[in-house]
Amino acid sequence: GQNIDQPTEMTATEGAIVQINCTYQTSGFNGLFWYQQHAGEAPTFLSYNVLDGLEEKGRFSSFLSRSKGYSYLLLKELQMKDSASYLCAVRDSGKSTFGDGTTLTVKP
């Protein structure tokens, strides 16, 4: 079966750095995605990893270790607008399995 674990909630301060972890156990692997979902809105794409290592895109970076079944999303220079839920999703052939999401609250 598919199992994806993320912390339920995290809190951080504006301007700081936060790391959101995701561990997974899946029957197959064809890439890992991170999505951002603001309250009451649909998820939007943040990052994609299929090879081990770090992918950097502006203030957001994502890391993958396939051997450990582990990924993290790193958010730098936090802004209030970064308060949202962050969803880790593992793709297996066609479909993706989503974690329950990590709700990040950024405080001033």
Added chain:
Amino acid sequence: GAGVSQSPSNKVTEKGKDVELRCDPISGHTALYWYRQRLGQGLEFLIYFQGNSAPDKSGLPSDRFSAERTGESVSTLTIQRTQQEDSAVYLCASSLGQGRAGTQYFGPGTRLTVL
């Protein structure tokens, strides 16, 4: 270009009635997904269409749920004899293909309330 659209945006129905939810994917996207998201919870996979292949229905929670897709365009999710537990936001997403092209683009969702 236009993104994924869904209709209706909100649907209130009485227990036992049937409902149809519609999704218009991004033009050219071969893959289409339906998810259910209950309040404060993650995305629950329902069904996946890829081109002309047989759909992956492994996430449908009961035989009251069904979905169709016409070619690589519109999809309809039907819930028969709705129950209060069906109340949720139903999200549709589409994607272009494999790898990074498997990025899913989500519609705004249909909020279903079963009284």
